[in-house]
Amino acid sequence: MESGVPDASDRRLDGNAAGGLLGEIFPFDMTMVWTMCSGCESVDRVGGQPAYMDAPGVVVRCARCDTVLIRVVHGGGRYWLDLRGAVCLQIDEQA
């Protein structure tokens, strides 16, 4: 990182890192929630997907095809939540 700009591989965390912020919105553990990707229809839990915490907002991507699954921006007393990349969420009653 000579120029001071990190490349994508250094910025990538896992979906667990987004758990705290998502927990401000959802009253359950979002890292355990299953998502189906709108790009490739693969299914995995949010905790298992790559997450980028330093984008403008937080971005969770599909581990297989890199489609943006979830985007959250928090500021000015509001949360913006973009779930277009996820076809659906599955929330188990018993995690």
Added chain:
Amino acid sequence: MERTAVLGRLTWHIGAVVEATAETPRVKNLAINVPDWMGHRAGQHVDVRLTAEDGYQATRSYSIASPPEDPRITITVEELADGEVSPYLVEDVRAGDPLEFRGPVGGYFVWEASQGGPLLLLAGGSGIAPLMAMVRHRIAVTRAIRDVIEPTGTVGAGSCRARPGSMLVRAAVAMCPFDCSIRRARPRTSSTVRISNVSPRTSLGSRLSTPIPGSSRLAGPASAGASIAPCSRKWCGGPISIPWSSSVGRRRSWKRQQRD
């Protein structure tokens, strides 16, 4: 899931650092005392938040390295040269300082002794932290450790070492940039893999002729995860945690939070 119980976990608390011990010159363990800590499971993490004098805030996630049986929580922080938060936590924080955090967060990477084994644990650098919580939890529950992860090469900066004389000799597995190879332990006597020399640029999967039964946990920097993750999914299917982030920003002055 109890909604109110989950919401309670996500409140920001201010705990007190009771001990700050260096593992290596760049890695520090911070033991934090939290009034009314509701407990955690091995593999979970906390979000730590620092606030500067001008109100700027930065939040980072750190896995809890202490087991659920320990009344205080311990996080392991590796100082990144260009980090925004880690230099403060490693160099400036002293015992007695307050620290703002929330948690525990996340059930995805959890391992509980009731799940049983065998359990393969692979870690790079400070990724060892959640795995240490799992190992310490197992020790507390079973009073015996048969599962040892033991690197035979040099362990790099950022690893956690057990104290001499403790049951667990080495818990750190340096995947980058050291050479280690994988030698399978006898399946009847040990349920983990002994790591000796692995080239970081070689896929681990190619080193293993047959899948390892049981579940796995893999944690480490993204650069290590990139080569390990596909292999882990292929032969263990266990969750992977990539907790290391490199944050670019000028070194900041963080103000100490007022205790509750």
